[in-house]
Amino acid sequence: MDMRALYDRLKALYPLGELTEQRANLAFVTLPAEYLRPALLHLRDLEGYRHLVLLTAVDWLEDGLFQLTYLLCNRSRNCDIGLRVMLPREGATMASSHDIWPTAAVYQRELREMFGIDFPDSPGVDEEFILEGWNDIPPYRRDFDTLKYANDSFAQRAGRETRDPETHMKQQLYPDRD
Amino acid sequence: MKPELMKRMVKGPDGVEFEVEPMRDYYCDAPPTVQHGAYIKIVEDFFNWARSQSLWILGFGTGCGAIEMRPLMTPRFDAYRYGIQWRPTPRQANLLVISGYLSVKTLKRAIRAYEQMQNPKYVVGLGSCTINGGMYWDSYNTIKCLDQYLPVDLYITGCMPRPEALLAGFEDLKKLIRAGQAEGANQYAERFDWYKANQKQVIHDWDMPDYNW
Numbered sequence: 001m002d003m004r005a006l007y008d009r010l011k012a013l014y015p016l017g018e019l020t021e022q023r024a025n026l027a028f029v030t031l032p033a034e035y036l037r038p039a040l041l042h043l044r045d046l047e048g049y050r051h052l053v054l055l056t057a058v059d060w061l062e063d064g065l066f067q068l069t070y071l072l073c074n075r076s077r078n079c080d081i082g083l084r085v086m087l088p089r090e091g092a093t094m095a096s097s098h099d100i101w102p103t104a105a106v107y108q109r110e111l112r113e114m115f116g117i118d119f120p121d122s123p124g125v126d127e128e129f130i131l132e133g134w135n136d137i138p139p140y141r142r143d144f145d146t147l148k149y150a151n152d153s154f155a156q157r158a159g160r161e162t163r164d165p166e167t168h169m170k171q172q173l174y175p176d177r178d
Numbered sequence: 179m180k181p182e183l184m185k186r187m188v189k190g191p192d193g194v195e196f197e198v199e200p201m202r203d204y205y206c207d208a209p210p211t212v213q214h215g216a217y218i219k220i221v222e223d224f225f226n227w228a229r230s231q232s233l234w235i236l237g238f239g240t241g242c243g244a245i246e247m248r249p250l251m252t253p254r255f256d257a258y259r260y261g262i263q264w265r266p267t268p269r270q271a272n273l274l275v276i277s278g279y280l281s282v283k284t285l286k287r288a289i290r291a292y293e294q295m296q297n298p299k300y301v302v303g304l305g306s307c308t309i310n311g312g313m314y315w316d317s318y319n320t321i322k323c324l325d326q327y328l329p330v331d332l333y334i335t336g337c338m339p340r341p342e343a344l345l346a347g348f349e350d351l352k353k354l355i356r357a358g359q360a361e362g363a364n365q366y367a368e369r370f371d372w373y374k375a376n377q378k379q380v381i382h383d384w385d386m387p388d389y390n391w
Contacts, residue, residue, distance in 0.1 A: 130283070131283070131319070132282065132283050132286070132381075132382075132383050133282075133381065133382030133383030133384075134382070135382050136318075139318045139319070144318070146316055146317065146318045147316040149318045150311075150315070150316045150317060150318055150322070153318075153379075153380060154311075154320075154321055154322045154323070154380060155322065155323045155326045155376070156310070156311070156315070156322050156323065157309065157310040157311075157322060157323045160310050160311075160315065162315075
């Protein structure tokens, strides 16, 4: 398969983790943070992965890690590869990629604001991006309690009922069945 | 505070230097006042009838509900039949429709837009998000209860309300106006400090004057 061949070529150059093949034209691979930049440049300049589709993060709270995913696309061969980097959650910092893809600067601003992952030297990374006057921990972190924050910050209207859809519909449709 | 809001010297195109203090120069420094009715009830009723026949909506979509206003303002549902039309600026509008969820960031703009509208003015909250937060009830970034921050004259329920529901809601608003019960702007003036306190409680970077008109 295409992705397997690409993985083998990359594996010869960088210490890669396991290859996760999601589809025939979509695969993910994990690599250490210091090898990310050469791998991105390699994929962009030599393998035709010229398009940064997205840069996103996952908060692995239990493992104390942030996972960054750089999803790259090769338009001519219609396939995507995701590079995953695991960062320690405490003081998470990653080298900026805005000079490889200018769009990365926008993603990095968002990640800085929503997850608190720092990208030093990325343009405008310390400016407010979406939130204005935010005064708590970054809201996409999983230890941020959004319900508690909402109850503390905003006046809730009394009398709101919330039902579990499954049990509610069971009671409505089959009241005498268990 | 943002640099463009600071007091500073500006050089005009004619070479004259002058001082600009944006937080003071462009705004009124008096709180809103209650507008009393006409001297006799029949005249006030006539005014209210006239007001109810010209609802000019500010074309400001705050959330997903704004999508329902497009079929409403175009021939499919054609709200113009009922004397309702959309205007591009707050100065020309007298009805602010909060169309769906309102994030704290948008609330700031909605307050400015509302305060820049001229009396008599009305607020309609559209959809469950404005009533009790709707599906965003536990969101960190949207207000849950619109009437804490702006004086709401009428709520239209639904998620989202269809254009028919909006038309029915506007007819109800007309009835309220004709009955002299759409007094939101006066409530805002009467309880101005309470509204401002609520607004400042959620807008942490308050970088605008208290009186935005």
